[in-house]
Amino acid sequence: MAWDFSTPPDFQAQLDWMAAFVREEIWPIETVFDELGQAGFDAAMAPLQERVRERGLWAAHLPPELGGQGFGQVRLGLMHEILGTSVFAPVAFGNQAPDSGNSEILALAGTEDQKERYLHPLLAGDLRSAFSMTEPQTSGSDPTLLETRATLEGDEWVISGRKWFSSNASVADFLIVMAVTDPEARSHQRASMFLVPADAPGVQILRDIPTMEHPQEHFGRLGGHSEIVYADVRVPRDALLGGRGEGFLIAQHRLGPGRIHHCMRWLGVSARAFDMLCERAVSRYAHGSLLSEKQTVQNWIADSAAQMQAARLMTLHAAWRMDTEGASAARTDIGMIKVFGAGVMHDVVDRALQVHGSLGYSTDLPLEAMYRFARGARLYDGPDEVHRQSVARRILRGYAAPEDGVPSEHIPTRRDEARARFADLLERVTAND
């Protein structure tokens, strides 16, 4: 038996430090983010980032030779569960999306020059990045339909197209852009990735799209999702990231670990909402008893605890599989947790909001913001339906229709087979009757 659910004491000590640090130093920033603005926020973060570096926890997702900590996915998962309690915590730890995923792509596919120019400053926190793939006019669920084109003219790539929902693009220094380079190739070999400076001529960042999470547009602030026109943007030949036609291959590497981190961060959100749910249950009195004594509320607490535990074990198991067997062995697990984890976060936040009544619906508590945040999780990094479809497809590969069309478990057929197999015994038993 090699299964072991314990955490090594030295790493548990790091987790304990992170939990206290995030709660004491980062949660308070949430309440004054609007007043600070982007520049004030960066100033508040700088000393915290320094403390994280001193503690040896900066950019833990990357290998030590690139300035990271080389944590495997299980350790990263445990860490992200804590960081997920605040949207700002990953910024303090140098592993906020999309920079963390983009740095993984650069580490995986970047040339030495590209690493020097983009990866090292990204890791140092001197640059910010965005990942620009989804387009308003084509289905993001099926990126083989991408229309943005990159054509090679002499020594330059010329990129033209329209993208949207490129997270953090309005504060980014560079963008990783997915564009079709080989329209005639097989569907998953048509697109390539490019490193595009945000100030390159022709990059037009039109707006940060107001969303359910951020209904008011605040252009140029962390957490925005930009709409961008690439109007004949010229980049040098060596702006190609990875091989020509390898865009999907590289994207796949980025998405696997990223989804584990998302799911663990969602558990961080769920845990915070769950604490509010329980605190309210033992505080609010109505109809002759505390809410904690009402069976509906007890059901919510028990169901939430069970769902969170299930999501946590599923996610850590997917992380363990990725560490021990590799990313492709963990694909089905990752698809399952992406859907399941997003649903759990939604349900727990919804119950916590409900138990607070009008207070939960108000902006005096973070629950309504968590609820809006939770809804997006069912869309980004692939909508639920697409993950369910690919999980089911992969599972179904292990099944075939019975040759005779009779279900394998058909009892009369099995009984006939069993009667033939135990004929002697049955004859003896019957003779004794």
Ligand SMILES: Cc1cc2nc3c(=O)[nH]c(=O)nc-3n(C[C@H](O)[C@H](O)[C@H](O)COP(=O)(O)OP(=O)(O)OC[C@H]3O[C@@H](n4cnc5c(N)ncnc54)[C@H](O)[C@@H]3O)c2cc1C
């Ligand atoms: C908060 C947020 C951040 C994002 N950040 C980024 C980013 O940084 N960079 C980036 O490039 N993109 C980003 N996106 C875009 C995101 O990846 C896409 O929205 C997502 O892939 C879905 O694409 P779509 O919006 O075009 O929906 P569509 O592909 O049009 O799908 C719409 C709906 O159709 C249904 N559907 C689709 N396929 C199937 C199917 N096979 N079976 C059944 N139903 C189906 C689903 O219900 C789906 O929700 C972000 C999105 C959000 C919400």
